[in-house]
Amino acid sequence: MPRFFLNKRLLILLVAVVLFVSLVGFTSRDRENASLPELFVYDVVGFASNIISKPVNFVVGIFSGAKDLSSTYEENKSLKEQVEQLGQLQSDVVTLKRENAELKQQTDVKSTLSEFDPISALVISRDPDGWFDQVTINKGSLDGIKPNMAVTTGKGLVGKIKSVSAKSSSVELLSSSDSRTRISAAIQGKDNKKAYGIVSGYNKEENTIQLTQLPIDQKYKKGQKVVTTGYGGRFPAGLLIGEIKDVENDQFGLSQTANIKTEADLYDFDTVFVAKRTVDTDS
Secondary structure (H helix, E strand, C coil), X not given: CHHHHHHHHHHHHHHHHHHHHHHHHHHCCCCCCCCHHHHHHHHHHHHHHHHHHHHHHHHHHHHHHHHHHHHHHHHHHXXXXXXXXXXXXXXXXXXXXXXXXXXXXXXXXXXXXHCEEEEEEEEEECCHHHCCCEEEECCCHHXXXXXXXXXXXXXXXXXXXXXXXXXXXXXXXXXXXXXXXXXXXXXXXXXXXXXXXXEEEEECCCCEEEEEEEECCCCCCCCCEEEECCCCCCCCCCCEEEEEEEEEECCCCCEEEEEEEEXXXXXXXXXXXXXXXXXXXXX
């Protein structure tokens, strides 16, 4: 029973305060100056608001500061990780630069051996009695032609320059019966591995050229490509000669000899290219 009266009194007090504040607001709406009771109410309300707002703002400030501190921690953590990654990136850059320099050096060497300026020429003479021995082309020393330069068609190597005049040159073919040509060549294998030998003859019975002095301890397969190495001086590297037809041991069993089917048709061609190597050496 007493609790009922207490709650009832509190309710009456709250209603009275609300009515009083509403009345004060209504009565002061059209007046410039507030009365003393109104001023008293305003002061009490302002004082209470000030007392309540300070701890509230303090608590809000604590949470805001904690949030800012957490954000700063995360930013510092992220920056630290980026700095660590930057160190690794710098190390990677140094490694890549070194590898790039090494590859560039290797590429420069290979390109030096393989680069050449092609000088196009036409076959202007071919002796029927020596059809597989030599041809004459319409380019000579005035065009930059020199002895021992490689001569190719669009398909592959056909021979080398034997002699030169001002405006024409004779080409000794790979199939020449009296050829003393020695061409450094290589059999292309897997993973860029090569086996080196010397092109040093023509097999009339097999209609193939012979690649001699091949290592005895290696195996070779039919169809493997044979190219020039560029080590002979005049010939650029990488000119296609042909492919392996078969392989046999030499008469002493110390090396192997491969019969090579030429890629170019040595019987019938009208246009050739003389390979003027970019870096020339006398040999």
